[in-house]
Amino acid sequence: MKILVNGAWRSTGAPDLAAALLELGYGESVVATALNGEFVPVGSRNDARLAEGDRLEILAPMQGG
Amino acid sequence: MLQVYGTELRSRLLLGTSRYPSPAVLTQAVKASHAQVVTVSLRRESSGERAGQGFWSIIRELGVRVLPNTAGCHSVKEAVTTAQMAREVFGTPWIKLEVIGEDDTLQPDVFGLVEAARILAAEGFQVFPYTTEDLVVADRLLDAGCRVLMPWGAPIGSGRGLNNLFGLKALRAHFPDVPLVIDAGIGVPSHAAQAMELGFDAVLINTAVAQAADPVRMAAAFAQAIEAGTEARRAGPMEPRDLAEPSTPVIGTAFLK
Numbered sequence: 001m002k003i004l005v006n007g008a009w010r011s012t013g014a015p016d017l018a019a020a021l022l023e024l025g026y027g028e029s030v031v032a033t034a035l036n037g038e039f040v041p042v043g044s045r046n047d048a049r050l051a052e053g054d055r056l057e058i059l060a061p062m063q064g065g
Numbered sequence: 066m067l068q069v070y071g072t073e074l075r076s077r078l079l080l081g082t083s084r085y086p087s088p089a090v091l092t093q094a095v096k097a098s099h100a101q102v103v104t105v106s107l108r109r110e111s112s113g114e115r116a117g118q119g120f121w122s123i124i125r126e127l128g129v130r131v132l133p134n135t136a137g138c139h140s141v142k143e144a145v146t147t148a149q150m151a152r153e154v155f156g157t158p159w160i161k162l163e164v165i166g167e168d169d170t171l172q173p174d175v176f177g178l179v180e181a182a183r184i185l186a187a188e189g190f191q192v193f194p195y196t197t198e199d200l201v202v203a204d205r206l207l208d209a210g211c212r213v214l215m216p217w218g219a220p221i222g223s224g225r226g227l228n229n230l231f232g233l234k235a236l237r238a239h240f241p242d243v244p245l246v247i248d249a250g251i252g253v254p255s256h257a258a259q260a261m262e263l264g265f266d267a268v269l270i271n272t273a274v275a276q277a278a279d280p281v282r283m284a285a286a287f288a289q290a291i292e293a294g295t296e297a298r299r300a301g302p303m304e305p306r307d308l309a310e311p312s313t314p315v316i317g318t319a320f321l322k
Contacts (some may be wrong), residue, residue, distance in 0.1 A: 006109040025112030030121055032107065032150030037142065039149040041090070057109065059150055060117025063091075064106025064134045065080030065221070065271035 001052040017048035020056065031058050067266050069213050070159070070191040072130070075318035076101045077261065079132065080284070081271025088123050090280050095127050098284035102130045104161055104269065106137075106199055134161040139174070141181045148185050160185060161196045161215070171180050171221045171249075175202040179209055179301035186210025195248050200239050205245065212245055215269065218260065219250025222272045227263075235258075235277065236265045238268060252292030254283075261294025262302055290293050 002009050005024065014020035017033060017040055033040045034057040040048045050056075067074045080100040085091040094105060095168055105124060110117045113261055124131060133151035138144040141164065148160045166174025173195055179202065181302055182192045194206050198216045206214060216236055218269045219225035227233055228250065237245060247260040248269040277283035 004285050006111065029118055030154055031110065031111070031117075032154045034146055034150060037146060039146050039153075041149075041153060044171065051248070059107040059147075059154070060110035061079075061154060062106045062108035062110075062120035063083040063085075063105050063120060064136055065083045 001050070003050060003052070003054045003056055005056050006058055012050065014050060016046055016050060017056070018045035019048060021045065021058070024058075026058060029060060031060050033058055067244060069193075074101050075099075075266070076276055076288075077267040077295060078257075078288055079104065079248075079267055079269040080126065080274065081269065083118075083271055084275040085280055086275075087294060088120070091275075092123060092127065093281045094274055095129065097281045097288070098274065099288050100129065100284075102132050103127070104132045104271070105155065106134050107147060107154060125138050130159070131155050131157060132161050133157065134195075135163045135181075137165070138163060139165050140279040141177045141184070144177070144181045148181075149188075152190065156221050158191045159193065160190050161193045161195060168192060173197060173217075176198065178202070179205045182206055182211050183209040190314075193246070197230055198236045200236060201245075203236060207240070212243070213246060214240070215246045215248035217249040218247045218256065218268075219252075219261060221249040222261050223250055224252025224273055225250055226252055230263075233260075233265075234263060254286045257287055258290040258297070259292035261291055262297045264298055267291075 011021050014023045035048050036055050078098050078100045079102045080098050092213050133155045134145040135144040138147055145162045164174045164177040166196045178194055182194050192211045193213050193215050194211050195215050203214055205291045219228040244266045246267045247265050251257050251270050251319050252273050260268050274280050274284045
């Protein structure tokens with residue numbers, strides 16, 4: 001299926017958010033995730049099922065003012 | 066000492082981490098500023114670049130507190146979700162809440178700000194709202210659960226100093242016991258000293274340091290100005306007058322006509 005990852009379409013076979021992060025190469029990174037605009041805490045990533053067209057945001061620490 | 070949400074801070078300078086020429090200069094500037102709190106943000110990261118991971122390890126090595134922001138958020142929903150994500154990544158309940166209402170001035174949407182502050186405070190966040198000097202908004206933010214307010218001096222990144230002195234003085238006078246941090250618009254150390262002389266509790270600076278020709282030197286200059294302004298406030302500044310008043314005693318002046 002295709003999902004939108006940080007604004008870009010990606011193909012994935014991952015059933016849930018935790019698996020998608022591994023597949024996309026974020027394995028050890030400190031990131032926060034939101035699925036379709038809703039925050040998904042680390043502990044809930046296994047339960048967050050993915051579906052065609054889902055919007056996934058993966059955010060990391062960045063400089064800020 | 067400044068107390069915010071039960072945390073005591075010696076330094077009254079909060080420093081932004083954005084727009085420095087290099088990570089090394091950022092590190093040196095934070096050290097030279099003696100800031101104990103730095104602001105940080107969250108952005109999209111592709112799995113290959115890992116820029117955010119590198120940045121985060123630099124900040125952790127500095128041993129300072131972080132104040133994550135919700136920069137770039139234009140709605141309550143975006144700001145609340147960003148805050149939730151920031152709390153998990155940075156491991157702090159502190160959030161510098163920005164809900165931007167207008168893109169040319171980056172003026173806060175104070176209606177959305179109050180709404181988002183109420184939601185976040187109820188979720189256990191300790192909210193630092195980026196607001197204007199409006200007294201009614203300030204009152205609503207306190208009612209929403211904020212225990213610190215961050216009024217702007219001037220639009221973000223403009224370097225124009227304290228634009229509405231009357232309004233800022235009124236805010237200070239109205240809320241004598243609320244920690245007030247001037248956030249945004251400070252351009253040079255004299256602006257920061259002025260904020261402290263007026264009785265504000267701290268200033269948050271980013272561009273004025275990061276975009277100086279020598280950011281490390283400017284960070285130290287700001288630290289000195291804030292120290293001077295804080296001391297001046299404690300010393301009790303004189304009241305300005307409209308007319309001259311001789312400083313040399315007039316009694317005993319020689320008659321030499």
